[in-house]
Amino acid sequence: MNKNQLLGAVVVLAGVALLPTEASAQPILLQRCSADNLDPTQALARIEWARKCAVQLRIGNPNNGYDTGIPAANGGTLFDYVEADAATNPNGQNAFSGPNYGFEVNYANVNTRFLSGPTTQSADANGYKIWSRAAARARARPLYPTFGTTANLNDASNQQLIPSAASCALLNNGAPAGTFFVNGYCEASCYTGDQNILFEGGEMPIIEALNSRREDLVTLASSSTLDNIQLTRNETYGYTVETRDTDHDIFAISTVGGGKLSVTDEHPVINGEGRMVQAKTLKVGDELVRADGSRDAIVSIERVKHFGKVYNIRPVSEDLVSNVLVAQGFLVGSSRFQNDDVGYMNRIILYNNVPHIP
Incomplete structure (x- = not known):
């Protein structure tokens, strides 16, 4: 990830953000976002749920990350965590952040909550680094991930998954799904x-x-x-x-x-x-x-x-x-x-x- 990527924002189409290989799946993702519709408060809760699950299940230790070398607005350099190896797991199986964000936990978290701008860094209660930006740059309608059983929305077997309110499980008709993928990012309408x-x-x-x-x-x-x-x-x-x-x-x-x-x-x-x-x-x-x-x-x-x-x-x-x-x-x-x-x-x-x- 470079500085231009950090200051950028994910591409969003008609209220949804598509993964790079899924542009033809736009109508399906629109339906998914309607079925998984969240208000801004709920969207922020989903984003934070995805971050916590990512660091707890996919990272496991606050030191299992890397120094981006990018200066933090409050001093030092920004530290991030990568959930999936793009070479061996290009679709991000069982990752809570999508390939649009390179499976990078903090990069995904800050850009779904905020527009571009100077980025600060702090530590959460468990010692994991977390990024933030000025309140004036907060998105009125945050982008939140929606999940499916396969990476390809055009796949007829892809079933929509809903996060559990009580754990990090993704639920398929109420039952935990063993495999999941981020199918895109949703945003409210106006x-x-x-x-x-x-x-x-x-x-x-x-x-x-x-x-x-x-x-x-x-x-x-x-x-x-x-x-x-x-x-x-x-x-x-x-x-x-x-x-x-x-x-x-x-x-x-x-x-x-x-x-x-x-x-x-x-x-x-x-x-x-x-x-x-x-x-x-x-x-x-x-x-x-x-x-x-x-x-x-x-x-x-x-x-x-x-x-x-x-x-x-x-x-x-x-x-x-x-x-x-x-x-x-x-x-x-x-x-x-x-x-x-x-x-x-x-x-x-x-x-x-x-x-x-x-």
């Missing part, structure tokens, strides 16, 4: 079900689009600029939905023109400068951008509690501009900007008078 998303032919509440499996998503054309907004038919890559109702902080935004947009705090939104920002950073007087390119100033922002499910959607296209879609008449980012392209938050996405440059 729209309330009544929010209208633009599809070919008109708007539809995202919950109805999910239930009818709408694929004709409308997004910006990749050639769009802030003063030349162009919409085009895209294709839906995937939806995410929680299976359990949970509490969410929702930002209910109202504009001068009568527009209303309700999203979770980290949802990506295009502001009047063409910049992609998180909803929680918006303030009264800031402008949102409508689908025709006009600006609409915010007149109120109410932070409300929403008990229920939230949803998300992502198009098949990969470039940043065509990952801007229309929700409630406003330009917002797809789930890509919260996940694998989180580094583009607070950057100019739509320029005035010049072509978009990635």
Whole structure:
């Protein structure tokens, strides 16, 4: 592991993080994450469960690790533990951290709890080193591992496993599984079900689009600029939905023109400068951008509690501009900007008078 890897983050697609060989398994993993849905508090508990089980069962001694040589923000160098030998066990059989993280316990733990940033190190109650980052870099929706009986999600024999609440066992219909693999990492969603998303032919509440499996998503054309907004038919890559109702902080935004947009705090939104920002950073007087390119100033922002499910959607296209879609008449980012392209938050996405440059 090098310093660039340490400061990076795992690639996440439409609410899930895929293992390198499993890109074709996206729909299956979406279903797995829905069936194994956790709220942020539960997700943090799962992450810590995986770390503790890894060091207790796979490492066995606080000294059975290696010095990365990477400086810790609070002095010294960072120390990590490797659960599986990638040469002899490339799929990480019975490892609690996946190959996305090189089966490295602390590297997996810190990057599933935090965004990139300076990393500090301390020791847990049993003497094992553990990493952390500033509270301001904590993920609002941590990434947590989901497990299966084989490494390949496309394998018809792969059965989903659920961690035991009382031990480090992975359970298959309540019985301990002898063999397990990390099949991917899950993340929560961010729209309330009544929010209208633009599809070919008109708007539809995202919950109805999910239930009818709408694929004709409308997004910006990749050639769009802030003063030349162009919409085009895209294709839906995937939806995410929680299976359990949970509490969410929702930002209910109202504009001068009568527009209303309700999203979770980290949802990506295009502001009047063409910049992609998180909803929680918006303030009264800031402008949102409508689908025709006009600006609409915010007149109120109410932070409300929403008990229920939230949803998300992502198009098949990969470039940043065509990952801007229309929700409630406003330009917002797809789930890509919260996940694998989180580094583009607070950057100019739509320029005035010049072509978009990635």
